[in-house]
Amino acid sequence: MRKAFRGEILSVAHDPRDDPDAVRHEADGLLIVEDGIVVARGHHADLADRFADVPTETLPGLIVPGFVDAHVHYPQMDRIASHGAQLLDWLDRHIFPAERAFAERAHADAVASAFLDELLRNGTTSALVFPTVHAHSVDALFEAARERNMRVISGKVLMDLGPDGLADTPDLARSETEDLIHRWRNKGRLGYAVTPRFALTSSDDQLRVAGDLVAAYPDVLLHTHLSENVHECAAVAARFTDARDYLDVYDRFGLVGARSVFAHGVHLSDRACTRLAESGAGVAVCPSSNLFLGSGFFDFGQADAHGVRLGLGTDVGAGTSFSMLHTAGLAYQAALAREDPLDPFRALYLATAGSAALLHIDDRVGSLEPGQEADFTVLDCAATPLLDRRTHGATLAERLFALQILGDDRAIYRTYVLGNCAWDKMTGFTARIMEAS
């Protein structure tokens, strides 16, 4: 079935630093969607005659691609805003106790549902997600994602050096991951990521298993944390005395490649940046989390000088908001702390097509180009009295920047998944249709 959406449309398919024509904007645009896929897009004046017979919905606000959260933890949503500690203590005090509760499948189901609804309320339609060490935490998330038709990539967390109640073994890491890959890989809109938590929670044997898995299943992603916090970096250096730097630890186990996504990368050596760029691996920048845990400011200048591929992640529960708009605004502030002003169109790119490229789903989502899946969100520049005042009569760049600095879930008027409205600020969630495939 064909549907048409009329409104102001904006997307940024490529990094505007590399491609001056990356920004695509139709002030009065038309998006034609057939069976969930964009089949045409352009100025209303150019397309209206050709698609005159297609039922058309006019959307108020700015239509942008659905956000792609390149790094987020679903089991941590109820521990967001936990006070008082940097990374390693925060994990011990707040996060590991929360993750232990996922031994119970019903708990995982309930949190997975609430988590995905929260993504949709924030305009996020795709995400790369950490679950817990429990294999059924992946089942819970994937089943909830299929109920909503969302693009979700995840994989059982590997952590044989984890605390009591959360430690697996190298053998379990291998067998449970293989079983999950066989059951879930590429089912509908889902994808799998081999997910060692970080270097400190896996033995050498388990990191070797992760490398074997990545080599055996070349279409999965590798998802982990890298160089986030100074105390973590010191502990990694103390354990892996032969490694040239933190990234080199992962490299020695075959974990650095074009399908590797590393969260944070706040404290990277120039050598590591060179190696990231040469391997095609990417970094999910998580400014909200970095500020909350006192980890530091991501160095956009250093990463850009080396050509490191970047996306944007909320990293909830260390991140303090599910909003990718708000996270884009914090990316601007983190960049400026190192005297790099982040362009609002580039920030939108990082939150959509950039993250999609990192997750290797940019052929499917992220820029609303014909042939892509029709995941989009409608932004309301008048969502609050202040946003309304600040954006009244403003240029597109000014409106976009104001949305990033002042906006959050309040600015999400609607979220569409495969051309169907999944969230409407006025009426809430739409009834769900289980995916057929």
Ligand code: GUN
């Ligand atoms: N490093 C290892 N585990 C975690 C986690 O759960 N959150 C963050 N922010 N960093 C980590």
Ligand code: ZN
């Ligand atoms: Zn994280």
